[in-house]
Amino acid sequence: MVDDGETPIVLDLGTGALANLRRHVDYDRIAAVVISHMHADHFIDLVPLRYALRYGPRRRKQKLPVHLPPGGLTMLRTLVSAFAHEGGEFLDDVFDLHEYDPSRALAIDGATLRFAHTAHYIPAFAVRWERHGASVTYSADTAPDERVVALARETDVFVCEATLRHGEVEPGIRGHSSAADAGRMARDAGVGRLLLTHYGEESTARDLDEDARTNFAGDVLVADDHRTFDLG
Ligand SMILES: [Zn+2]
Ligand SMILES: [Zn+2]
Numbered sequence: 718m719v720d721d722g723e724t725p726i727v728l729d730l731g732t733g734a735l736a737n738l739r740r741h742v743d744y745d746r747i748a749a750v751v752i753s754h755m756h757a758d759h760f761i762d763l764v765p766l767r768y769a770l771r772y773g774p775r776r777r778k779q780k781l782p783v784h785l786p787p788g789g790l791t792m793l794r795t796l797v798s799a800f801a802h803e804g805g806e807f808l809d810d811v812f813d814l815h816e817y818d819p820s821r822a823l824a825i826d827g828a829t830l831r832f833a834h835t836a837h838y839i840p841a842f843a844v845r846w847e848r849h850g851a852s853v854t855y856s857a858d859t860a861p862d863e864r865v866v867a868l869a870r871e872t873d874v875f876v877c878e879a880t881l882r883h884g885e886v887e888p889g890i891r892g893h894s895s896a897a898d899a900g901r902m903a904r905d906a907g908v909g910r911l912l913l914t915h916y917g918e919e920s921t922a923r924d925l926d927e928d929a930r931t932n933f934a935g936d937v938l939v940a941d942d943h944r945t946f947d948l949g
Pocket of ligand 1: 754756837858
């Protein structure tokens with residue numbers, strides 16, 4: 718979540734994210750949810766969020782805007798059709814669903830979001846959030862990619878995935894990065910700080926930090942549940 722104090726924007730909502738998120742912002746205060754790609758570990762908690770918005774004690778005056786990648790609407794509706802006995806309203810009763818056009822900027826209140834294709838197994842989009850001269854770029858899932866580097870150019874904070882363990886080689890077509898890859902992209906993009914995320918239990922914060930620093934001389938941070946970072 719990127720929170721400017723007025724319009725908290727949630728970038729992806731994977732497994733367990735809703736429960737964690739509620740410690741920082743409750744579901745009635747979220748300004749929008751933006752989904753990078755339709756892998757379950759990036760969007761599945763839209764389902765419990767729908768139940769919270771429908772039946773929870775906190776009510777919103779307006780539906781919650783949810784911005785999905787192209788094709789995401791059909792996939793989400795197909796998924797929930799298995800248990801959405803309430804019919805077609807199951808999502809639309811609480812969400813204002815959109816598919817974003819990744820070639821255009823998306824304005825959400827005072828913030829501007831831009832997208833770039835990533836190198837992944839399905840269509841996936843990195844997201845750059847900007848407001849009042851501050852910027853955060855989130856890599857989504859990606860192998861090292863020039864388009865992500867271009868999107869992240871001189872961003873304040875580059876939130877980059879670090880799925881691959883030290884020395885791990887992906888078989889076949891690549892779709893993920895290591896912390897060392899993330900460090901290289903951070904260096905090439907000239908970012909202020911690198912925040913590593915989307916890593917497995919086997920990777921320790923120290924390993925991730927060390928691997929990223931082999932390529933990047935700036936600040937390296939390792940994300941974890943409930944860690945927050947001040948953009949100021
Ligand atoms: Zn993915
Ligand atoms: Zn993922």
